[in-house]
Amino acid sequence: MIEQKKQLENAVHDALTIAKQLGVDQAEVALTKSSGISVNTRLGEVENIEFNRDGVMGISVYSNHCKGSASTADLSSEAIHATVKAAVDIAKYTSQDNFAGLLDAELLETNPLDLDLYHPSQHTTDQLLDIAKQCEDIALSSDKRIVNSDGAGVNSHSSIKVYGNTHGFLDSYASSRHSLSCMLIGQQDDDMQRDYSYTSARDMDDLFSPKWVADEAVKRTIQRLGAKKIQTQQAPVIFAPEVATGLFGHLVGAISGTSLYKKSSFLLDSLDTQIFPNWLNIAEKPHIVKGIASSPYDLEGSKTIDRHIIEDGVLQTYLLTGYAARKLGMKSTGHTGGIHNWFIKDSGMDLTGLFKEMGNGLFVTELMGQGVNMVTGDYSRGAAGFWIENGVIAYPVHEITIAGNLKEMFMNISAIGNDVDPRSSLKTGSILIKQMKIAGE
Structure with missing residues (x-):
């Protein structure tokens, strides 16, 4: 790994x-x-085994505030030279943008932390298949109402990221991600329902057991049997x-800077x-050891720091890339590439x-459709x-x-549970909203 990182860093250095x-x-x-592997089984049989190995170098150059970009999967000296030249040639034909350019040098991370993100799997393909089969076998044998399966799957992937720029920044780090999932079909009389469960972690040893995933998938599927429609109401x-997590995803x-400078946000x-x-x-908190969304710096090399996003209900910061920050007359917040481990305080x-606090109402476990207008905040989704x-x-x-409407929904949150989903990078429990429109029969 050390040798490979050095080779990739040298390639980035050569391009610069x-x-x-x-x-x-x-x-x-x-x-x-x-690189990585994905395996899937269904009803005890191997459904697919997929290996992947990908790599790409992206190069952006700036000349007189004109930007040119090009990429290559070939890291030979000739290919790198040709790709850089292509980016330079493209910049000659792009419009000038006074906000284009690198992040200010003082915002770059000068002492990146080791966050223990790299834990490659030592499992063989057969061992990964055995894990998937074991999970599915447990699920299928646990309840006679589980009549079919859409399969179980194990994914194991690792990557190395290298970033460098002409301010003198050049660094790399490796990371890994592993998961196990199972999807089942249940039947009771004429009613059939489908549901699933999964586990995900940086380290295979931190995954929930195949039995946990199987039991959770069975429970979720069985609970859905006998579903009814309800009357339209509030x-x-x-x-x-x-x-x-999706509600806070809309936040x-x-x-985010792009939505703000384009004036396409309800906030x-x-x-x-x-x-x-x-x-x-x-x-x-970007620096959680082994954290799903931990990062020593963002995709522009910006420092990532602990931040209060919301404090006492008040919005403390936007989420800005270098470009968005310049457009808005602000400073980058280190969010090129997304957020880093959010923790929502519970009640x-x-x-x-x-449930007792709510009395009577709807408990939503699944959402469907994309009926969210990010300009107005209007929200309408199947559930x-x-x-x-x-x-x-x-x-x-x-x-x-x-x-x-998301603005009203946010203000009408009356409680947040402590039943946090540990698998998500956005740590929240269940959310109680005082009232919403429910369309049924």
């Missing part, structure tokens, strides 16, 4: 050297090499953790204003407590889950639509 020789004002190079709604999109001019209840806090209640009566689950529901 060539760019300087060709007289550009600035240049940056990003190189990623990845009622409180609880979003389960696996769908609650990420709304406070324009919301910095330092209250957008959540005053008890709600969101913290970002101290478990899911049972949230499935459970109807809650007197604080307990009464029956499963399906074929409904929930609707509202």
